[in-house]
Amino acid sequence: MEEKFFGHSVIRKEGREKVTGRARYVDDLAFPEMIHGVTVRSSIARGRIRGIRYGEGIPWSEFTIVTAADIPGKNEIALIEHDQPCLASEVINHPEEPIVLLAHPDRYLLEEARRAVQIDVEPLPAIFSMEDSIAKRAVIFGEDNVFKAYHLEKGDVDAAWAKADIIVEGEYRTAAQEQLYIENQGMIATANPADGVTIWGSLQCPYYVHKALVALFGLPAEKIRVIQAETGGGFGGKEEYPSIIAAHAALLAWKSGKRVKIIYDRAEDMVATTKRHPSRTRHRTGVTRDGKLVAMDIDFVIDGGAYATLSSVVLSRGTIHGAGPYFVPNLRVQARAVATNAPPHGAFRGFGAPQAIFAVERHMDQVARAVNLTPEEFRRRNFLRKGQTTATGQLVNEDVNFDALLDRAFRESDYHAKRERFARENPGATIKRGIGFASFMHGAGFTGSGEVYLASVVEVEATREGIVRVLAASTEIGQGANTIFSQIAADALGISYDRIEIARPDTGAVPNSGPTVASRTSMVVGHLVETAALGIKRQLVDSGLLCDACTEDEFVRACKRYIETRGPLRSRTQYEPPPGLQWNDKTYSGDAYGTYAWAVYVAEVAVDTVTFEARVTDFVAVQEIGKVIHPVLAAGQIEGGVAQAIGMALYENVVWRDGRMANGQMTNYIMPTAADIPPIRVFFEEQPYPFGPHGAKGIGELPMDGPAPAIVNAIENATGICVREIPATPEVMMEAMTEKAGALA
Amino acid sequence: MPETVSRISIACRVNGEPRRAEAYPMARLLDVLREEMHLTGTKEGCGEGECGACAVLLNGAIVNSCLVPAIEADGADIRTIEGIARGDQLNAVQEAFLECGGAQCGICTPGMIIASVALLERHPHPSNAEIREGLAGNLCRCTGYQKIFVAVVRACESASEKGPAIR
Numbered sequence: 031m032e033e034k035f036f037g038h039s040v041i042r043k044e045g046r047e048k049v050t051g052r053a054r055y056v057d058d059l060a061f062p063e064m065i066h067g068v069t070v071r072s073s074i075a076r077g078r079i080r081g082i083r084y085g086e087g088i089p090w091s092e093f094t095i096v097t098a099a100d101i102p103g104k105n106e107i108a109l110i111e112h113d114q115p116c117l118a119s120e121v122i123n124h125p126e127e128p129i130v131l132l133a134h135p136d137r138y139l140l141e142e143a144r145r146a147v148q149i150d151v152e153p154l155p156a157i158f159s160m161e162d163s164i165a166k167r168a169v170i171f172g173e174d175n176v177f178k179a180y181h182l183e184k185g186d187v188d189a190a191w192a193k194a195d196i197i198v199e200g201e202y203r204t205a206a207q208e209q210l211y212i213e214n215q216g217m218i219a220t221a222n223p224a225d226g227v228t229i230w231g232s233l234q235c236p237y238y239v240h241k242a243l244v245a246l247f248g249l250p251a252e253k254i255r256v257i258q259a260e261t262g263g264g265f266g267g268k269e270e271y272p273s274i275i276a277a278h279a280a281l282l283a284w285k286s287g288k289r290v291k292i293i294y295d296r297a298e299d300m301v302a303t304t305k306r307h308p309s310r311t312r313h314r315t316g317v318t319r320d321g322k323l324v325a326m327d328i329d330f331v332i333d334g335g336a337y338a339t340l341s342s343v344v345l346s347r348g349t350i351h352g353a354g355p356y357f358v359p360n361l362r363v364q365a366r367a368v369a370t371n372a373p374p375h376g377a378f379r380g381f382g383a384p385q386a387i388f389a390v391e392r393h394m395d396q397v398a399r400a401v402n403l404t405p406e407e408f409r410r411r412n413f414l415r416k417g418q419t420t421a422t423g424q425l426v427n428e429d430v431n432f433d434a435l436l437d438r439a440f441r442e443s444d445y446h447a448k449r450e451r452f453a454r455e456n457p458g459a460t461i462k463r464g465i466g467f468a469s470f471m472h473g474a475g476f477t478g479s480g481e482v483y484l485a486s487v488v489e490v491e492a493t494r495e496g497i498v499r500v501l502a503a504s505t506e507i508g509q510g511a512n513t514i515f516s517q518i519a520a521d522a523l524g525i526s527y528d529r530i531e532i533a534r535p536d537t538g539a540v541p542n543s544g545p546t547v548a549s550r551t552s553m554v555v556g557h558l559v560e561t562a563a564l565g566i567k568r569q570l571v572d573s574g575l576l577c578d579a580c581t582e583d584e585f586v587r588a589c590k591r592y593i594e595t596r597g598p599l600r601s602r603t604q605y606e607p608p609p610g611l612q613w614n615d616k617t618y619s620g621d622a623y624g625t626y627a628w629a630v631y632v633a634e635v636a637v638d639t640v641t642f643e644a645r646v647t648d649f650v651a652v653q654e655i656g657k658v659i660h661p662v663l664a665a666g667q668i669e670g671g672v673a674q675a676i677g678m679a680l681y682e683n684v685v686w687r688d689g690r691m692a693n694g695q696m697t698n699y700i701m702p703t704a705a706d707i708p709p710i711r712v713f714f715e716e717q718p719y720p721f722g723p724h725g726a727k728g729i730g731e732l733p734m735d736g737p738a739p740a741i742v743n744a745i746e747n748a749t750g751i752c753v754r755e756i757p758a759t760p761e762v763m764m765e766a767m768t769e770k771a772g773a774l775a
Numbered sequence: 776m777p778e779t780v781s782r783i784s785i786a787c788r789v790n791g792e793p794r795r796a797e798a799y800p801m802a803r804l805l806d807v808l809r810e811e812m813h814l815t816g817t818k819e820g821c822g823e824g825e826c827g828a829c830a831v832l833l834n835g836a837i838v839n840s841c842l843v844p845a846i847e848a849d850g851a852d853i854r855t856i857e858g859i860a861r862g863d864q865l866n867a868v869q870e871a872f873l874e875c876g877g878a879q880c881g882i883c884t885p886g887m888i889i890a891s892v893a894l895l896e897r898h899p900h901p902s903n904a905e906i907r908e909g910l911a912g913n914l915c916r917c918t919g920y921q922k923i924f925v926a927v928v929r930a931c932e933s934a935s936e937k938g939p940a941i942r
Binding site: 039041042044045046047048049050051052053054055057058060209210211212213214260261262263264265295296507508509510662663665666669670671672673674695696697701703704705707709710 | 809813814815816817818819820821822823825826828855856857859860865869872873874875876878879880881882883884885888906907908910911912913914915916917918919920921922923924
């Protein structure tokens with residue numbers, strides 16, 4: 031197949047609408063007779079609802095008021111478990127729990143009304159830390175507060191300690207992080223018994239919303255329709271939470287008989303929607319004197335918040351990525367997702383892996399020091415290689431070459447020269463400079479048998495005019511799905527990029543190609559797009575209307591002839607796993623992912639030892655991601671992920687007060703600006719993956735994993751301070767520095 | 776709130792066209808543009824002047840329209856993202872954002888393009904530091920800013936080639 035578009039940086043498919051301001055996001059959509067909706071939430075973390083009072087001075091008869099009693103079907107947000115209510119009716123489990131919904135045409139009056147609703151609550155003891163949850167200071171979920179636990183065992187860890195010359199222990203923590211897409215969440219709904227429910231909204235996964243609404247309304251699947259509006263960023267934050275807003279808007283529409291729009295403002299979006307799971311990881315590592323890993327014992331805990339949501343899956347990815355890209359003959363990972371009375375934590379780019387990789391990559395620097403090796407030499411002695419097995423016992427059968435990635439990353443960053451220079455210049459300097467790195471991997475696609483269960487479907491259809499439309503539920507959220515699907519389909523059919531159209535994700539019109547998550551869209555769904563497009567060509571060739579090597583004009587004529595003589599020209603493809611993949615859900619072993627992207631990232635920092643501020647001054651990202659589909663988009667994914675991870679490493683600090691985010695504003699929750707981000711230099715190594723389109727692997731989440739440990743390793747190189755938690759804010763740095771001074775004294 | 780205050784009539788020029796709107800004096804210019812004039816290219820990201828998604832040019836100066844009371848728009852000349860292209864002819868900054876990958880999800884893009892246009896009017900050949908400084912009031916969560924920097928440089932290169940296309 032000729033690669034006319036694959037590998038080239040064609041113009042983003044919907045780019046023109048975006049640069050002219052014509053792209054229509056959910057809040058840009060207006061309909062006649064549309065009214066607005068708001069959510070009345072709890073104000074305390076845990077308790078029993080005694081009553082709801084509607085205060086004086088509000089013309090309540092003009093309002094549509096919805097409580098749990100108005101739900102036609104089940105009061106739940108269907109996802110994995112069924113523990114999260116759509117509206118709390120008896121028990122409150124977190125301080126942002128939705129209880130009452132209001133709708134009115136006047137947004138200003140609506141806001142006054144929202145403040146006039148008082149929820150009378152009998153408080154119950156609440157827990158706000160993983161430690162209190164584990165200690166069962168209050169039991170808020172099941173018998174032990176544990177949403178999910180995994181136990182991964184490889185080799186014989188208990189016997190292996192005896193073979194270790196040195197044992198190194200360490201504890202590492204990562205904080206909650208807000209996705210902070212710039213478009214706040216929002217939904218528009220119409221709903222009535224005759225027509226069913228229709229939703230327009232900002233979302234990543236149309237069929238997740240669809241599933242939730244089917245359960246909530248008790249309607250047949252075809253009576254629920256979910257349409258994605260242009261979506262201003264997701265990063266996981268619009269994976270599961272949109273189901274809640276869609277449910278709320280739909281309930282208000284159902285009761286009022288009117289079209290209802292709910293748009294969160296930034297404060298509500300920040301405090302109420304999901305964030306990255308906070309984590310605590312304890313490592314115990316046995317190593318020989320010459321720096322070979324003998325055993326690793328990892329205790330990984332994440333804070334799931336008040337409901338199960340996706341925590342089990344986030345935990346799974348953290349568990350599998352917890353040992354890093356190293357060959358560890360004896361490994362134990364014990365992982366738990368625990369309940370607290372905070373709003374549920376959820377999907378965020380990386381999905382458990384950034385937390386686990388922060389811990390292991392910080393720890394590897396500590397182990398290296400304990401055996402008197404440089405961080406790079408220690409890692410070189412333990413890198414996973416072809417023919418070895420991963421944490422889950424997956425045999426590595428691709429030519430993973432971490433030595434080459436490391437060499438390139440060091441060359442591009444001038445690592446050795448800088449390390450020497452900084453060591454020379456730092457003594458006596460107020461601003462100390464350092465350089466550090468992390469090596470890591472990210473599994474692409476759903477874990478284990480996940481893709482088989484999803485059984486994703488893509489359709490491609492051709493019109494009489496020879497326009498080819500891709501029908502998939504995969505959403506464009508900025509990452510470039512529209513563009514990449516178009517490149518793949520155009521090359522498969524040998525036609526021009528402009529001839530491809532991407533259908534708007536609409537559950538009434540497109541098949542379920544699975545959620546837009548898990549670095550799966552280009553690799554898994556892109557492959558389906560290619561196969562389905564080839565199916566169109568096959569039909570034309572088999573019907574004698576086209577030869578294999580055709581011109582675009584011939585293709586267009588053949589489409590017309592086919593449709594006129596035989597009817598619709600469509601091709602449908604369903605996911606089939608690559609041959610030989612084996613996964614055992616019970617033992618949690620086998621081929622966790624079809625493939626992994628592999629990477630080495632180098633960060634350079636400057637730390638002001640007076641203010642304790644750390645700044646990233648240079649960044650090099652080297653990764654092997656299969657074949658690059660679109661160089662500009664691919665680099666854009668890496669650069670954006672690195673920037674987001676710089677925020678995670680240094681700036682983005684959720685301040686909690688009794689389970690509630692106290693700094694839910696962009697003024698005091700600080701994400702990196704144009705002035706904070708260093709040059710990010712991105713390099714790709716390409717090794718085709720046979721089961722991705724043209725050899726491509728997934729890359730979206732990879733860049734979230736490595737920067738934080740690389741940056742904190744660089745901080746340690748600069749200052750000698752061992753920071754074990756992120757974000758490494760000046761306060762955290764000061765504490766660590768004071769501890770170090772105390773230890774020396 | 777509006778009981779004691781009544782709406783006022785606001786007359787201004789928006790993207791070169793005379794426009795009128797009825798609004799409360801302290802209504803946000805952002806809402807007047809989006810709701811009264813249906814110019815939805817200007818976005819709300821934070822509502823408190825931190826993110827720059829609502830940036831417009833007010834008498835040639837860049838402002839966050841979420842912080843500007845409607846009364847200040849009376850008699851003003853306003854330029855929004857809808858007025859940056861000339862018909863189908865994109866501005867050099869828009870072209871550069873398209874070519875260089877400066878827009879991903881697109882929600883910060885209108886504000887970012889307004890900020891870039893304002894920057895290039897102040898500094899036709901900005902240094903790297905001036906670009907960073909000039910765009911520091913506009914938050915982007917997708918790009919890590921790198922491709923936006925490249926786009927701004929590309930836009931001034933193409934402006935030098937083609938003459939003052941930036942305006």
